[in-house]
Amino acid sequence: MDWQDFLSVLPFIIVAGWATILLLVDLWIPANRKGITAGLAVLGLIAAIAAVISRFGIEREAFDGMIIVDGFSSFLQLLFLGVGVIAIAQAYDYLRRRDIERGEYYILLLYSLSGMLLMASAGDLIVVFLAVELLSIPLYVLAAFAIPKADSEESALKYFLLGAFASGFLVYGIALVFGSTGTTALSGMVAAIESAETTPILLLVGSGMILVGLGFKVAAVPFHMWTPDVYQGAPTSVTSFMAVGAKAGGFAALLRIFISALPGAAVMWMPLTMWIAALTMAWGNIAAISQTNIKRMLAYSSIAHAGYIFMALPAAATPEVAPEAVRAALFYLVTYAITNLGAWGVVLAMEKAEGSGLEIEDYSGLGKKRPALALAMALFMLSLTGIPPTVGFMGKFYLFQVVIDANLIWLALVGVVTSLISAYYYLRVIVVMYMRDGEPEVRSEALLNSTIFITAFGTFFFGILPGFLLKMINQVSLLDLFR
């Protein structure tokens, strides 16, 4: 252990340490000036972003392999920190409007983010487990932030009980994998599997249980039942952060564990992940059709998108395609994050103080009343469907190509067909906004508007010029470290 090791986890130390300091500072900030806490939290995130950028291109293991610093972790950490900044900007006015503004909101958000940062650079199953919990536990509290509102209570209780249930599976799965391979270090597992010093049955059951545990976290079918209720009941600003951050965190762990640590066991998990991907895409999109509440609709949409990202796992079972599959998944995660943050931002702008204004019907007439906002929403809906010229199209295109390269043509077909189905409910929002008459009541708050503008710009810009993003992703090497 040396000085360098601490530099390797500097972004994590900054965010977690800053959150702890803010917890104390916030005690002396008067209740009507919690904007100060929000501002300070953003400052911490910017410092962490600087720390990530300053060590870009470095690849090393720290703390005896517990922590891995590579392109994969740096890229994801940048994504998480960006999501954090936008989530704070979105929350500020919303919390005041709902009258639930407390400094702890931003602090819990920072703690959850620190879990995601840790997840991105986890090199050992111990760290993976700790990161999952550090990511989830603050989110349970955040979902409960509007208590005593019944919706928020229900959301938090369901999220908590099912999240803890999933953790149980994750821990037991890790225990079995530990028993089978004799180690919890990801690099050690690769070696153990290659030298066949494993108990295959334990490895099969163990990795299956890890898949169940993380499947819950990313809301993949058949472990998705909690998602619509939790997303609908939680305060919308929390949902926005949860839908993007927690999901990306779960996928960071899935990609790291299955693709870089268990490639030798691919025969075991390949069929499982393939069916999960297909079922998730199909069920998420079909169930979304009948939704009338925009939050529930976006919840099912997020399930469906988990299915698309999940396709990267069975594709990565083919060793030659694996690096590209990881990159496609990362690209899709960015796509998903930008588009979804934007769409949830519009939902935030439409939500009224007492929590109404969340039906899709409430969006009628938005095209006339607020053309810019309606245009942004239309862009997000097109991007979620995967229609050019949006970033969603590029993401799907890249991903489907990788899946076809891995010779999983039927899976790619399921993806295309379900995307067509999804067009029905995404485009319905556009139709309602432009073709129906109505008098929607919309907020116009500077911070919220700017987040919507930034995400809309990103959706469009990366849609026509994805080169910059692709160039960054091409430097990502998930697999080199263990070879």
Added chain:
Amino acid sequence: MLAEYLPIVVLIVLATGLAFIVVALGHLFGPRKPNPVKAEPYESGMRPYGPGRRRVSVHFYLIAVLFILFDIEIVFILPWAVVLREIKMVGLIEMAVFIGVLLAGLIYAWKTGALEWE
């Protein structure tokens, strides 16, 4: 190998059997003269008051939760103390950071009034 456990099984069967028989005998042959004083639950010789299942103040839960959080940290402190001589200064600093985080939590709980006992 299982045969080694046979004496234990015999012992368990005999012990539980004997307990049942003694209780049953008392039940069958003992005199029964119930009165209100006998029917009262035993409460360390005090006069019992109120129903047995009365509700506990929510405040106890809060204190219990705080207790769990601070109590469980011994899991890390004890192994640390065992190897302190080997990990020297680095270990000391790390534990200081750890305790510092706990202290921050304590100050937060204190300042928000979670420790007030009205």
Added chain:
Amino acid sequence: MNIPPAYVLTLSGILFALGVIGVLIRRNAIVIFMSIELMLNSANLAFIAFARALAPAQEALRGHVFVFFVIAVAASEVAVGLALIVAIFRSKESIDVDEVSSLRG
């Protein structure tokens, strides 16, 4: 006397199954939560069993360390969970999970 790891593992498997069944069939939030704790602790038992089987090897320590972390994390989950359940009980006067279900779609 030496207990073979397989026995310990079987016990931990039974405990885990009991926990899962408890979560699925019980309706009281606190009992569900207790079942989840049972799942976590059965995993701890499995970790210890595997660590014992690996015993002289350095890697066995990872099993022990993992157990410490699981215990600590379980404690923080208890803290958050109990606080949540108490908050819900205050407003609903019930912690039956079937009564906490107004969200439908």
